[in-house]
Amino acid sequence: MVTTSQVLIGAHDIVKSFAGFRALDGVNFGVREGSVHAVIGPNGAGKSTLLGVLSGFVPATSGQVTIADVDTTRLDAASIARMGVVRSFQISSIFPHASAIENVKIALQARSRLSWQMIAPARASDVFDVAAASALAAVGIEGDRATPAANLAYGKKRALELAIAIAQEPKVLLLDEPTAGMGAEDIEKTIALIGSIARARTVVLVEHNLRAVEHLCDRVTVLARGKVLAEGSYDEVRGDERVIEAYLGGTAH
Ligand SMILES: Nc1ncnc2c1ncn2[C@@H]1O[C@H](COP(=O)(O)OP(=O)(O)O)[C@@H](O)[C@H]1O
Ligand SMILES: [Mg+2]
Incomplete structure (x- = not known):
């Protein structure tokens, strides 16, 4: 378990409901300073919602978000961006x-x-x-x-x-599927680019391309149906039977 002081950005028992549906259902998640932390999982698992909650774009229904031990749960996205946590923009x-x-x-x-x-x-x-x-x-x-x-x-x-x-100049960069829709050549370029960006930063990377995850990430959290299914190094989580089941269970792509 990661101690609080090592965690630059953390989610604590986060629930996010949309009209009663729990997109996030009690998520605990801590990103160590200087690490590249992947969030993977099937479509609809809650990955984008988690980035939204961390960056202040999506207000949590309950639970707490912390940045360097400061409670940021009720801050808006602009305030959180000023604290150095920036979510990548979509096209x-x-x-x-x-x-x-x-x-x-x-x-x-x-x-x-x-x-x-x-x-x-x-x-x-x-x-x-x-x-x-x-x-x-x-x-x-x-x-x-x-x-x-x-x-x-x-x-x-x-x-x-x-x-x-x-x-x-973010301290923490939250990236939501930066390689989505890319061809092989652009994927390689993007992996190299994120690698160089990550040298001076903490990065949270939602990514379906497992090669990118293996290459870039120090730690991997697997989400499924709004809950953390597994967490560990890439090698640890990819051998986890529940992870294999979640990916092969028909909801992955
Ligand atoms: N603004 C919203 N309103 C209603 N439901 C939403 C909203 N955003 C996400 N959801 C639902 O929450 C679940 C998780 O979505 P999302 O976080 O986008 O998953 P992922 O990024 O892992 O594919 C999905 O079932 C999705 O339909
Ligand atoms: Mg998503």
């Missing part, structure tokens, strides 16, 4: 007509603690320009800075999501 939140770099800048401006009216707009734009350019470079799409987001190939759109997240 649907990208502005299609804005360029790649404008998309990163828009996200930075929206989340900036400074009210942008307080600094001269031109200067604010310069500050964000540097941060946004370096985030694009970190995910390898700096050559597409002026390309409208809608014109980016699928893999580059997913890279832009990551750039938007890392531009905010």
Whole structure:
């Protein structure tokens, strides 16, 4: 069992009900500082809901969320992002007509603690320009800075999501299926990218690609029907009979 002081972000007896249906049903989950922690499990297991609860986008029905031992259960997503816990954006939140770099800048401006009216707009734009350019470079799409987001190939759109997240310099990055829908080549690139992002951060990774999990993750939590089914190293959980059953039981893909 992980002691409280090692846990950077934790869920304690979390229940999340949607109209009486328990998407999360008493989840305990602790992520050690500096680790890459995978959350796997069949569709509908509650993985995205858990990321939502941790990041403040989804209010828990009961239970507690802590970040570095501070109770953040009732904080909203903006406050939690300011504490350094950032959930990656989905493609649907990208502005299609804005360029790649404008998309990163828009996200930075929206989340900036400074009210942008307080600094001269031109200067604010310069500050964000540097941060946004370096985030694009970190995910390898700096050559597409002026390309409208809608014109980016699928893999580059997913890279832009990551750039938007890392531009905010998170301590904890929550990634929801970053390789979903990608071809083999983009999956390899994304695994390498997450590996390099993770060097300086704590990462929670919801992922179906088990190669990515094996490659990147220090610890794996298996969710099924809103409950933690197993937790351990990749090798420990993949040999667990309940895990095999959950995956082969007809709900996995
Ligand atoms: N906003 C919502 N309203 C109603 N039901 C939801 C909502 N979000 C998720 N659920 C339900 O909660 C369960 C868990 O969903 P989710 O966390 O998205 O699972 P996963 O990410 O593991 O596939 C599913 O049955 C889903 O239909
Ligand atoms: Mg999901």
